[in-house]
Amino acid sequence: MRDSRPFVGAKREWTHTALACAALLLLATIQASAADTRRVLLLHAFGHPYSPWSDMAGSFRAELVKKSPEPIDLYEVSLDTARVQNPQDEGPFVEYIRALLAGRKLDLIVPAGAPAAFFMQRHRGELFPAAPMLIVGADLRRIPGAALTDNDTGVLLDLDLPAYLKNILQLLPETTDVAVVVGNSPVERYWTSELRRDFQPFADRVKIEWFNDLTYNEMLLRAASMPQHSAIFWFLLSEDAAGVTYAQDRALEGLREVSAVPVFAMGDYEFGRGIIGGPLMQTQALGQEAAAVALRILKGETPGAIDPPPVVFGAPMYDWRELRRWNISESRLPPDAIVQFREPSGWEQYRWQIALIAAVLAAQTFLIVYVLIQSRRRRAAEAEATEQRQEVAHLMRVSVLGELSGTIAHEINQPLTAILSNAQAALHLLAQKSPDLEEVRDAINDIVHEDNRAGDVIARVRNLLRKGEQKSKQVDLDELVTSTIALLNSELIRRRIEVETDLAGRLPATFGDPVQLQQVLLNLFMNAMDAMASTAQPQRRIKVSTRALDGGAVEVRIRDRGTGIGRKSQAQLFKPFYTSKTHGLGLGLTICSTIAQAHGGKLGLVNHPDRGAVAVLSLPVQEFLAAAK
Amino acid sequence: MTDGMFTIFLVDDDAGVLKALSRLLRAKGYEVRPFASAEEFLEGHDSAVAGCAVFDVAMPRLDGLALQQIFTASGNQRPVIFLTGKGDIPKSVRAIKAGAIDFLTKPVRDKNFLDAIARAEEVDARTRQTSADLAAIQAKITTLTPREREVLTHVIAGRLNKQIAGDLGTVEKTIKVHRGRMMEKLGVHTVVDLVRLAEKAGIAAHGK
Numbered sequence: 083m084r085d086s087r088p089f090v091g092a093k094r095e096w097t098h099t100a101l102a103c104a105a106l107l108l109l110a111t112i113q114a115s116a117a118d119t120r121r122v123l124l125l126h127a128f129g130h131p132y133s134p135w136s137d138m139a140g141s142f143r144a145e146l147v148k149k150s151p152e153p154i155d156l157y158e159v160s161l162d163t164a165r166v167q168n169p170q171d172e173g174p175f176v177e178y179i180r181a182l183l184a185g186r187k188l189d190l191i192v193p194a195g196a197p198a199a200f201f202m203q204r205h206r207g208e209l210f211p212a213a214p215m216l217i218v219g220a221d222l223r224r225i226p227g228a229a230l231t232d233n234d235t236g237v238l239l240d241l242d243l244p245a246y247l248k249n250i251l252q253l254l255p256e257t258t259d260v261a262v263v264v265g266n267s268p269v270e271r272y273w274t275s276e277l278r279r280d281f282q283p284f285a286d287r288v289k290i291e292w293f294n295d296l297t298y299n300e301m302l303l304r305a306a307s308m309p310q311h312s313a314i315f316w317f318l319l320s321e322d323a324a325g326v327t328y329a330q331d332r333a334l335e336g337l338r339e340v341s342a343v344p345v346f347a348m349g350d351y352e353f354g355r356g357i358i359g360g361p362l363m364q365t366q367a368l369g370q371e372a373a374a375v376a377l378r379i380l381k382g383e384t385p386g387a388i389d390p391p392p393v394v395f396g397a398p399m400y401d402w403r404e405l406r407r408w409n410i411s412e413s414r415l416p417p418d419a420i421v422q423f424r425e426p427s428g429w430e431q432y433r434w435q436i437a438l439i440a441a442v443l444a445a446q447t448f449l450i451v452y453v454l455i456q457s458r459r460r461r462a463a464e465a466e467a468t469e470q471r472q473e474v475a476h477l478m479r480v481s482v483l484g485e486l487s488g489t490i491a492h493e494i495n496q497p498l499t500a501i502l503s504n505a506q507a508a509l510h511l512l513a514q515k516s517p518d519l520e521e522v523r524d525a526i527n528d529i530v531h532e533d534n535r536a537g538d539v540i541a542r543v544r545n546l547l548r549k550g551e552q553k554s555k556q557v558d559l560d561e562l563v564t565s566t567i568a569l570l571n572s573e574l575i576r577r578r579i580e581v582e583t584d585l586a587g588r589l590p591a592t593f594g595d596p597v598q599l600q601q602v603l604l605n606l607f608m609n610a611m612d613a614m615a616s617t618a619q620p621q622r623r624i625k626v627s628t629r630a631l632d633g634g635a636v637e638v639r640i641r642d643r644g645t646g647i648g649r650k651s652q653a654q655l656f657k658p659f660y661t662s663k664t665h666g667l668g669l670g671l672t673i674c675s676t677i678a679q680a681h682g683g684k685l686g687l688v689n690h691p692d693r694g695a696v697a698v699l700s701l702p703v704q705e706f707l708a709a710a711k
Numbered sequence: 712m713t714d715g716m717f718t719i720f721l722v723d724d725d726a727g728v729l730k731a732l733s734r735l736l737r738a739k740g741y742e743v744r745p746f747a748s749a750e751e752f753l754e755g756h757d758s759a760v761a762g763c764a765v766f767d768v769a770m771p772r773l774d775g776l777a778l779q780q781i782f783t784a785s786g787n788q789r790p791v792i793f794l795t796g797k798g799d800i801p802k803s804v805r806a807i808k809a810g811a812i813d814f815l816t817k818p819v820r821d822k823n824f825l826d827a828i829a830r831a832e833e834v835d836a837r838t839r840q841t842s843a844d845l846a847a848i849q850a851k852i853t854t855l856t857p858r859e860r861e862v863l864t865h866v867i868a869g870r871l872n873k874q875i876a877g878d879l880g881t882v883e884k885t886i887k888v889h890r891g892r893m894m895e896k897l898g899v900h901t902v903v904d905l906v907r908l909a910e911k912a913g914i915a916a917h918g919k
Contacts, residue, residue, distance in 0.1 A: 492769070492796040496725045499794075499818035503731035506821040510738040525734055532727050572796070575724075575771050 119153045120189045120380050122146070123179070123210075126160040127197030128269065131329040132320050134365050135195040137351035138219040141369020142192070146376055157182060161201060176205045188213040190379055192372070196220035197269055199236075203229065214385040218372040219365070222392050223276070232386030235379070237372040240392035241348075241363060243280035249360030249398065250313050250346055251288065253414050259312040261291040263301060263337065265328075267321040270294065277317065297324040298333055305341040316347040316357065344408045350399070354423065358404040361395035368393045472549075475673050479546045479601050482608060489573035493539045497532035504529045542569055545597050546604075556591040556704060557599055559628050559636050566603040567626070570611075577611055578619050584627035589636050590703040594681040599701070602674040602685070606640045606697040609670065613644025613695060621693075635683070635700045643694040647687060655687055674699075717832050718742040718762030722752045722778065723794070724770045728817070732765070732794075735821060741828070749773035749781075758787055761839060763812065763831035768795040768802065776802060779809055788838050790831040794819060848912045851897050859893040861917075862886060866893075866902060867909045868916035878917075 124143065126135055139158070147154050159182065161175050188210045193199040199217040206215065217225055217236035225236055251257055262281075264274050274294045281290050293301045301322070305314055316334050321327045338345050338356035345356060349363035371393060379385050398416055402424040405412065412421065429436055483490065508525040511517045542565065567574070567581055574581055592599075610624045625641040647655065656675045671687070678685040683701035690696050719741050723729040726747065733743045742762070746752040749770060756764075764782070766775035773781075779791055793806050793814045803814035812834060813827040855863065865875040872890065876883040899905045909916070 488797070495796050495817055496728055500725070500727035500731040502818040503728070503735045503821070507731065507735035507738045510735065510821070514738075521734065521738070525731075528727065528731060528734075532731070535727065572769065575769050575774075578772070578774075580771060 119155050120150065121155045121183070121186055122157065122190045122192060122376070122380075123183065123188055123213075124156060124158040125179075125191065125193045125198045125202060126158070127162070127193070127195055127199075127201055128267070128320060129160050129162045129327070129329070132327075133329075133351050134318075134349045134363060135198075135219060137349070137365040138369045138372070139194045141366045142194075142218060142372045142376070143369075145370045145373030149373060149377055150380065152380070161198070172201065172205065175201075176209060179205075179209060183210075190376055191215040192218055192376065193220075194218050195269075196224035199225060214379050216372060216376050216379060216385065219368055224272075230386070232384060235375060235385040235388045235390070237368060237375055237390050238392045239363060239368065240394050242361065242395060243277055244283070245361045245395065246315055246317075246346065246348065247281055247284050247288070250315065251284075252416070253358065253360070253410050254311070254313060254344065254408075255414075256311045257288055257313050259289045259291060259309060261293055261304065261308060261312065261314045263293045263314060263316040263319055265319040265321045266294050266323045266325075270318050270320060273318060295323050298322045298326060298328065298336075302337055302340050305337050305343075308341070308343040310343075312343040314341055314343055314345045316345055316352065318348065344404065344410075350396075353399055354401060356404065357401065358408065358410070359398065359400035359422075361398045364393050364396050367396060471673070471676055475598060475601065475677065476547075476549045478605070478670060478673050479597075482601070482604055483543060483546055485608070486570070486573055489570065489576065490539065490543055492572035493569070494536050497536040497539075500532040501529050501536075504532070539569070546601065548597060553597075554593060554595055557594055557596050558591055559589050559638055559701070560585045560587060562596060562600055562603060563626055563628060563638060566600055566607060569604070570607055573611070574624075577614075577622070579611055579614060579622045579624060582623055582625045584625065586628045586630060586636075589628055589630055590634075592636055592681070592683075592701040593704040594701065598677045599681065602677050602699060603638070603640075605670045605674050606699065609697070610640055610642035610644065610695075613642045613646075616645070617643055630703075631700060634703050636703055637698060637700040639696055639698050641690055641694060641696045643692075646689045646693065646695050656685075716740075716742040716761075717835070718744055718760045719828065720744050720746065720752060720756060720762060720764040720789070722746045722749060722765065722770070722775070723767035724748055725767070728767070732819075732824075735824070736828070739825060739828075749775075749778040752778065753781065756782075756787075758789065761835055763790045763792060763828065763835055765792045765794060765828075768793055768799070776806060776809075779806065779811065783810060788842075790834045790838075792824075792827045792831060845911060848897075848908055852912055852914070854896050855893060856889075859889050859896070862889045863893055863897075863905070863909065864914065864917035866890060867906045867914070868918055870917070 124139055126132075126139065128135055143156065143158075147156070159179060191202055191206070191210060191213050193202045193215070195218075199220050202215060206213075212233075215234045217230075217234065217238065220236065220238055222238045222240045225238060230236065247260065250260060262274075262277060264270050264277065271294070274292065278290075278292070284290070291304075293304065296304065298319070301319075308314065314337070316337070319328050319333050334345075334347065334352055334357070335355055344358050346360055347353075347355075347357040347362075349365055351365050353359060353362060371390060375388055375390050378388055397418045397420050399420045399422055400415060402421045404410075405415075405421070412419075415421070504525040508522045508529075511522050511525070563583065563585060567583070607624065614622050614624075621643045623643055626638065627641075628636065628638045631637050656671050671685070675685045678699055678701070681701055683699065686698045686700075688696055688698070719736050721729060721732055721736070721743055723732065723745075724747055729745045729747065733745045736743045744755065746755060749766075750773065752764070766778055768775040770778075775793055775795075779793075782789070782791070790812045791806075791810070792812045793803070794817055795802070795814065796817050798816045806814050812831045813823075815823055815827060852860070861879065862875060865878060870878070872886045873883045875890075876886045879886070894900065894905065897905065897908060899908060
């Protein structure tokens, strides 16, 4: 409807103007000699600005001027006779037209609408008996074919009035009331009766209320208070019951604003002004069609020979905004419906951006979820690994203690021996005539002491056998070394190994699980002992030294005089299941290293330049650890 | 020679055990000399004192069995009792073969321990008696003149005075005098006693 042709036309006009400016004289000559200028009289019966005639005329005018090869000299006359209730004398109007076109040959008369056509039919003889006539926009039922002469033709309308009502009922099946807005001028009264007749068949289905007897204000009041399941059909309001005129259907918008119910209307000129839509009178198409016919007549064709088909409804058109507003599903629209003013949804407007953002979000979400799952899995795996590491560490401790069982038994046996002998000594003393009670007390004190000693050994062993939960506390490395040597005492004697200690004393405390750390020392001692199996006895010495290092760490070095580390072994020392022993699992150093690392320290093993190997365990001191945290 | 009380030389590297055993033995009236290591014992041992030695088997550096070897190799005849943390049969056999009185397992019951000590006391007394007798004989022998000693070897070889005189290129009467003095100095009255004494003193008969 709103095509770009006016713009093309404007462009062409602009081109003409440019040409005119370029060759003014020549152009003037051409125009002066333009004897073939066409004179067209466009006649309105109802006042210039009234719909729908003004809309048809506008379309016709624009199309004619644009398409005509010759210049069009257009006379547009608005008689307003149709608004006069009872035209007693049309004489002055006739005189006016005559005066307007005095002496000029008229090439075409175009009455817009039935009232204008009737006027022209009445006065053509006296005004322009020879001029051909093209009736535009009158309804077929108003201008029967018989009323036309050879010099007449018409681009007429064939309004299917029931279609309007059907459309309303199709879209809103629950509708019980329809108010028809129609004015009270003669032409509107005609249409009121036409509508009444054509709507009659729907009487049992829907109650029709006629506004033709109401003033516009009454119409507004009524529209505002329409019951539910009602609709308003705006047909035509040029003049209300009070005789007030309403140009260009401006009144429609006022009513539409207050209306409590959906508003339907007759013509395409009302489309986009708050009506829902449906089958619409095609004023634009009509004007264009009429212009085409007019051009043919102006070329010389006999009007009577041109019999253009009446203009009917085009494809039904709907205003998307109104459908939305009244919550009418598009599924209710006829299949050939055209929905206009569709507000592109955010999705339609920014489809690619949204798609892209959604894709990015989805990717991000996926990544986050993936990372979360991975991190959870990793945490679970880490927990499992920790658990397994503890399990293995525990098993290694059990294994080491198994190896040391004889030694441990001996370590417990010694205090038991002392206890038994002390007890028996005490008994013997008491059996004497005058027992030395001082000595008896000493014996009993020693029993207590020795019992504690045995208890310590058992506690140490039980600690090492303890499973699972790590208990971190302050650890004095010197104390740990001493306690480890004590645990190994018998084993060292059995293997004829001497231990030389060089402890720093007053070392800053480190922080960790004493059991695990003792396990490390135990393991390192056992390694040192194993390494010296083939060392001659006087050389079978292990030297243990502790010291504080710069940078918040303490260190224990355990040096043996054994076989040292083979070149091949060096790289594999800390790898699991690597062993140079005939009966080793190959997990000892791996676990020791893991424990050292878990405590923030490290374990190293190197050959001593003289002989044997040195194991170096360094651990961060507590203050340093605390600071690091 | 068996002067003073029966003394027990106790060697154990475990201070607690050493102290407890010492206390037990003292309660039973023994003199105890405790040592914390084999080395200390070897330094502080007095073979003149009557008594026995108690060695712990498992000791650093020099263990009990090694100590026994060194100890006996130096001519010491003091009875030795072993204490061990665990019953080790090969070790105990070795120890007994080397002359140990007993091989006891810790913790040791006082009865077993004291019985072993008592046995050691007997052995020690016997040994000491034997050595004392020998020493007396040796002392008597040293009082003999070379001629008397020569006559002795001939007498215990079963020779008659006449034969001895012939062997030594003298007269029977002279031999008779030497023989009388020799028998007197040695405190024996019969040839049988003389032979037994010579045997104890390790004096070989002439020509043997």
